[in-house]
Amino acid sequence: MVLVSEQDDGTLVQRSIQGDRAAFEQLVVRYQKPVYNVALKLLRDAEEAKDIAQTTFLKAFEHLQDYDRNYRFYSWIYRIAINESLTVLGRRKSLEPISGAELDESPGPDLEAEGEQTRTAIEDALMRLTPELRAVVVLRHVVQLSYEDMAEALALPEKTVKSRLYSARQQLRGILEQQGAV
Amino acid sequence: MSASSTEHTMELLQAELDGELDAHSRAELARLLLADPRVRSLRDGLRRVGGQLDALGHVEPPAGLKDSVMRSLPAASPVAASRPRPWRSGSWRYAALLAGVVVTGAAVVRLTSGQFGPEAEMAGTLAAPRSGLPSVATLAGAGGPLGSVSLARDAAGMRLTVELAAGVPLDLRVADREHSLEINGLGQGRTVLRLPGLADAGQPLELRFLASGHEVAQAQVQLPAASGGAQ
Numbered sequence: 567m568v569l570v571s572e573q574d575d576g577t578l579v580q581r582s583i584q585g586d587r588a589a590f591e592q593l594v595v596r597y598q599k600p601v602y603n604v605a606l607k608l609l610r611d612a613e614e615a616k617d618i619a620q621t622t623f624l625k626a627f628e629h630l631q632d633y634d635r636n637y638r639f640y641s642w643i644y645r646i647a648i649n650e651s652l653t654v655l656g657r658r659k660s661l662e663p664i665s666g667a668e669l670d671e672s673p674g675p676d677l678e679a680e681g682e683q684t685r686t687a688i689e690d691a692l693m694r695l696t697p698e699l700r701a702v703v704v705l706r707h708v709v710q711l712s713y714e715d716m717a718e719a720l721a722l723p724e725k726t727v728k729s730r731l732y733s734a735r736q737q738l739r740g741i742l743e744q745q746g747a748v
Numbered sequence: 749m750s751a752s753s754t755e756h757t758m759e760l761l762q763a764e765l766d767g768e769l770d771a772h773s774r775a776e777l778a779r780l781l782l783a784d785p786r787v788r789s790l791r792d793g794l795r796r797v798g799g800q801l802d803a804l805g806h807v808e809p810p811a812g813l814k815d816s817v818m819r820s821l822p823a824a825s826p827v828a829a830s831r832p833r834p835w836r837s838g839s840w841r842y843a844a845l846l847a848g849v850v851v852t853g854a855a856v857v858r859l860t861s862g863q864f865g866p867e868a869e870m871a872g873t874l875a876a877p878r879s880g881l882p883s884v885a886t887l888a889g890a891g892g893p894l895g896s897v898s899l900a901r902d903a904a905g906m907r908l909t910v911e912l913a914a915g916v917p918l919d920l921r922v923a924d925r926e927h928s929l930e931i932n933g934l935g936q937g938r939t940v941l942r943l944p945g946l947a948d949a950g951q952p953l954e955l956r957f958l959a960s961g962h963e964v965a966q967a968q969v970q971l972p973a974a975s976g977g978a979q
Contacts, residue, residue, distance in 0.1 A: 602810075620813070624817065624820050633884070635884075688803070707798070
């Protein structure tokens with residue numbers, strides 16, 4: 567969970583708007599890890615995730631004055647990161663979802679420790695979800711947002727978020743059972 | 749279990765997993781778990797998947813990410829980057845009058861021309877206006893910051909929030925492409941102005957603040973044409 571007070575973020579945003587780059591740097595330090603991880607889990611490509619993180623902060627900086635303080639800053643920045651990631655995923659749509667045959671090519675148990683193998687199986691399963699379902703799983707399980715925060719970040723009603731999360735988990739459960747990973 | 753009760757049960761199980769179960773629902777779920785082994789099995793399956801997803805964890809970002817981000821930022825501050833265009837003095841009509849000020853700092857305004865457009869309902873905007881003009885602006889006076897303005901739209905229509913730190917009452921002239929209006933005697937603190945029909949989404953709203961007839965600050969704000977992702 568991201569444990570920061572909104573006031574702190576708000577103060578940093580205000581100082582950044584007034585030209586205080588050190589304030590924006592603090593926001594980058596605070597959110598670079600979750601933003602990078604959101605992109606990484608959505609794209610499963612470290613280089614692309616780095617690019618997305620950089621673009622996310624650049625766009626946030628350029629549009630700081632448009633940030634509506636009725637919302638949490640991190641919801642706003644995660645939304646930018648997700649939108650950027652979905653754009654990248656759209657470009658490589660022909661490669662997704664990863665087929666079952668490709669998943670079978672993952673290293674066997676003799677090559678990886680059990681924990682690593684399980685994590686790989688989960689990441690493989692995640693990549694078989696649609697990007698929209700993957701996004702709710704990432705926001706919930708990677709950056710641990712509440713339903714309310716997820717709804718803000720995705721600009722969706724909370725009910726839709728819950729429904730997507732439910733569908734995502736059901737699909738993941740099916741995929742993982744098929745692989746014998748649960 | 750029927751399809752609807754299964755769906756409801758899954759909703760409860762999911763809320764439990766996500767720590768979003770209220771006391772009433774918790775009791776309901778406890779009863780279901782006691783009564784039905786299938787519910788216990790569903791819960792076990794959901795928890796296993798949830799546990800595995802939680803174990804994905806965080807990866808450290810590349811070491812140079814922060815520096816790389818900071819190097820990529822434009823030299824100008826966000827304020828400077830989106831500073832309003834110079835005012836075309838003389839081209840504005842200042843004939844509008846403030847129709848009245850109501851309690852709690854809200855003002856009712858009358859436009860100089862045109863009819864009020866339909867009042868659209870829209871959630872607060874996280875998104876950046878497509879034109880690049882901000883919906884929020886700080887007011888920089890010669891002697892320092894004077895306050896800020898923010899434009900938003902809700903179920904009641906357009907809403908301009910003005911927060912002033914100025915020690916003297918200011919007059920505000922607001923104009924879009926077709927209308928203009930003047931609000932006199934804005935005091936220190938927060939004032940909410942309702943602007944039905946003025947500055948429909950996508951249309952810039954130009955603001956001038958005057959003290960004793962002299963301009964002391966200006967700003968341009970604009971709402972995005974539609975809500976969406978911040979790009």
